[in-house]
Amino acid sequence: MKRLHALSLHLALTLPAVALALPTVAFAAPQGKESSSKARILAALDLPSQAHALRESGVSDGDVKAALKAAKKHKVTAGDAAKAMKEAAKAVKENGPVDNFGAFVQSQLDEGKRGKDLAAAIRAEHQARGKGKGKGKGKGKPEGKGVPDGKGKPEGKGTPEGKGKPEGKGAPEGKGKPEGKGKPEGKGKPDEKGAPQGKGKPDKGGPDAKGNPDKGGPNGKGGKGKPGSKGGKGKPGK
Amino acid sequence: MNAPKILSWALLGGVVALSAGCDGEPSSPNDVNAAAAIAKEIKAAPDDAEKILEKHDMTEASFEALMFEIAEDPEKSKAFTEASK
Known part of the structure; x- marks a missing residue:
C-alpha cells in the first residue's frame, strides 16, 4: 500500500513537469530549422x-x-x-x-x-x-630594414676595428721579439723579487735596456710595461 | 523519299541540342544577373529567404548549387559580386 502511495505521489509530481516541458521542445525544434535554413541561404549568398x-x-x-x-x-x-x-x-x-x-x-x-x-x-x-x-601591410618593411641595418653595420665596424687594434698592438710585440732574448729573462724573475734589480738594471741593462725602456716606453712602440720590464730584467740577468 | 528522312533527322538534332542547352544550371551572364537580383531580394528581406526562393522556383539546394557554379567562374563571380551590391 505504501508503495502504491509513493508511486502515485511520484507520478503526480513528475508528470506535470514533463507536460510543461514538452510544448517548449516541440516549438523549439521548428524554430531552429527555420533559422538554420535562413542562415544557410544568407551565408550561401556570400x-x-x-x-x-x-x-x-x-x-x-x-x-x-x-x-x-x-x-x-x-x-x-x-x-x-x-x-x-x-x-x-x-x-x-x-x-x-x-x-x-x-x-x-x-x-x-x-x-x-x-x-x-x-x-x-x-x-x-x-x-x-x-x-x-x-x-603585406608593413610587416615586410621592418624585416627588410632589420636585416641589413642590424647585421651589416655592426659587422662592418667590427672587422676593421678588430683588425686595426690588434695590429697596432702587434707591432710592438714584433719589436718585443728581440726581447725574446729576454726569455732568459726567466732568470731575471728571481731578480725581480730582489729589490736591488732596479739598481742593477740601470748599470748593466743601461745600454741594452736603453732601447726598451727609454725609447719603447715613452715612444709607445713596444708598450711600456712589457718591453721595459723584460728588457731590464733579462739583460741584467745575462 | 530522302527529304522526309533528312527533315526528321534535322528535327531530332534540334530537339537534342535544345535539351542539352536547357539541361544545366544557368550559365549565361543573364542568369548571373537573375541570380544577383534574387540575392538582392533576399538581402532586402532575409526573413523571407525561403519564400523568395520558392517564388523563383528554387530550393535551398538548387540555390546553393547555383552559388557554387557562379563562384567557380571568375567572370561570373565578379559580375555577381558587382550586380548584387
Whole structure:
C-alpha cells in the first residue's frame, strides 16, 4: 500500500513537469530549422563574392576552383565554403599566398575538417607557408630594414676595428721579439723579487735596456710595461 | 523519299541540342544577373529567404548549387559580386 502511495505521489509530481516541458521542445525544434535554413541561404549568398575576393587577393583561379570542387565533393554547404574562402583571403593578405591552396583544402576536407576547424587550418597553413610576408601591410618593411641595418653595420665596424687594434698592438710585440732574448729573462724573475734589480738594471741593462725602456716606453712602440720590464730584467740577468 | 528522312533527322538534332542547352544550371551572364537580383531580394528581406526562393522556383539546394557554379567562374563571380551590391 505504501508503495502504491509513493508511486502515485511520484507520478503526480513528475508528470506535470514533463507536460510543461514538452510544448517548449516541440516549438523549439521548428524554430531552429527555420533559422538554420535562413542562415544557410544568407551565408550561401556570400560564396561568389568570397571566391572573387580570394582571386583578387592573388590566389590562382585553378586553386579556387579546386577548393570549390573539393567542397562540393564533400558536401560542404555554400555558406561554410564562403567562410573558408573569406578566411583564406584574409590569411593571404596577412601572410601571402601558399602553393597548392586547392590541394591543401582538399586534404583538410579529406581529414574531416569543417567550419571553424577548416578555417583555423587554413589560417595556420598561411602563417607557416605564406609567401611574401614582406609584401603585406608593413610587416615586410621592418624585416627588410632589420636585416641589413642590424647585421651589416655592426659587422662592418667590427672587422676593421678588430683588425686595426690588434695590429697596432702587434707591432710592438714584433719589436718585443728581440726581447725574446729576454726569455732568459726567466732568470731575471728571481731578480725581480730582489729589490736591488732596479739598481742593477740601470748599470748593466743601461745600454741594452736603453732601447726598451727609454725609447719603447715613452715612444709607445713596444708598450711600456712589457718591453721595459723584460728588457731590464733579462739583460741584467745575462 | 530522302527529304522526309533528312527533315526528321534535322528535327531530332534540334530537339537534342535544345535539351542539352536547357539541361544545366544557368550559365549565361543573364542568369548571373537573375541570380544577383534574387540575392538582392533576399538581402532586402532575409526573413523571407525561403519564400523568395520558392517564388523563383528554387530550393535551398538548387540555390546553393547555383552559388557554387557562379563562384567557380571568375567572370561570373565578379559580375555577381558587382550586380548584387
